[in-house]
Amino acid sequence: MVTDSVKAFSKQSLGSCDIECPKDITRSHDILNVRNLTKMFGGVTAQDDISFSIEPGIVCGLIGPNGAGKTTLFNMITGIYRPDSGQVLFNGRPTRKMAVHQLVRAGIARTFQHVELFGSMTLLENVLVGMHVRTKSGFWGAVTRMPWVMREERRAREKAMDLLEFTGLTQYAHRPAGDLPVGRQKMAEIARALASEPKLLLLDEPAAGLNPVETEALGKLIQRVKERAVTMMLVEHDMSLAMGISDKVIVLDRGKKLAEGSPREVQNNQAVMEAYLGRG
Numbered sequence: 001m002v003t004d005s006v007k008a009f010s011k012q013s014l015g016s017c018d019i020e021c022p023k024d025i026t027r028s029h030d031i032l033n034v035r036n037l038t039k040m041f042g043g044v045t046a047q048d049d050i051s052f053s054i055e056p057g058i059v060c061g062l063i064g065p066n067g068a069g070k071t072t073l074f075n076m077i078t079g080i081y082r083p084d085s086g087q088v089l090f091n092g093r094p095t096r097k098m099a100v101h102q103l104v105r106a107g108i109a110r111t112f113q114h115v116e117l118f119g120s121m122t123l124l125e126n127v128l129v130g131m132h133v134r135t136k137s138g139f140w141g142a143v144t145r146m147p148w149v150m151r152e153e154r155r156a157r158e159k160a161m162d163l164l165e166f167t168g169l170t171q172y173a174h175r176p177a178g179d180l181p182v183g184r185q186k187m188a189e190i191a192r193a194l195a196s197e198p199k200l201l202l203l204d205e206p207a208a209g210l211n212p213v214e215t216e217a218l219g220k221l222i223q224r225v226k227e228r229a230v231t232m233m234l235v236e237h238d239m240s241l242a243m244g245i246s247d248k249v250i251v252l253d254r255g256k257k258l259a260e261g262s263p264r265e266v267q268n269n270q271a272v273m274e275a276y277l278g279r280g
């Protein structure tokens, strides 16, 4: 079945002009370099020799039909999966030996395809959880209630409230996350991810389940996050959103990189259109 987002994609397409997948050229100022990543699951090649680089400060859309390998790529960048071969460099540093929490501390945060907030905790508490990689007090600090711990807690709460305001959620700060509609929960996930002060933020289908008004608000929020000098990668099936806010777009199909370029270049790419429309 051809989905609405695919129709929107093909409607925006302006013709055909094949663009080559550029060879990855590692530049010293890139925030992320992905080099020849390969990942197999049994007989399925989820990533097949994928290479690309991300310059700081941009929004990079990552699109592709279902099963293309987008989430697998996110899972490798964030340390959830280890590649079978190839490597990821974050700020020029190989991440292979880094655990998930070390990567978060280094500045990589993400949101998930399905909301992963703690449903019985308030939004404020959820954001505070996201902040713990930047606080020092730890378990014994919290138990002993030393004055510096109290000061740190107060600052953390102020910062969490600032993030809830930034994401338009102030009025829900003390509501359990699980009581809120999915649109608010998705925004709260972004607030929680920002609490770890990321330099690179990976958003996995942030518009899934949102209505058009919420999707528009999300687009504006992503723009404001970009203004805070946070580099973003965005997996998104909503083509209007992905094409509208991305500085560059990478297209995956069946584990391979099909195209990379500006939204306009990618929309004009014959192979990309075939990958989407050929799946009827």
Ligand SMILES: Nc1ncnc2c1ncn2[C@@H]1O[C@H](COP(=O)(O)OP(=O)(O)OP(=O)(O)O)[C@@H](O)[C@H]1O
Pocket: 041, 044, 045, 046, 064, 065, 066, 067, 068, 069, 070, 071, 072, 073
């Ligand atoms: N843990 C796993 N075990 C086995 N196969 C997996 C696993 N994770 C992903 N795959 C397979 O790898 C391929 C790529 O999956 P992935 O979820 O990365 O694609 P995707 O582009 O994110 O898809 P979608 O848009 O549907 O979310 C698929 O064939 C999928 O079934």
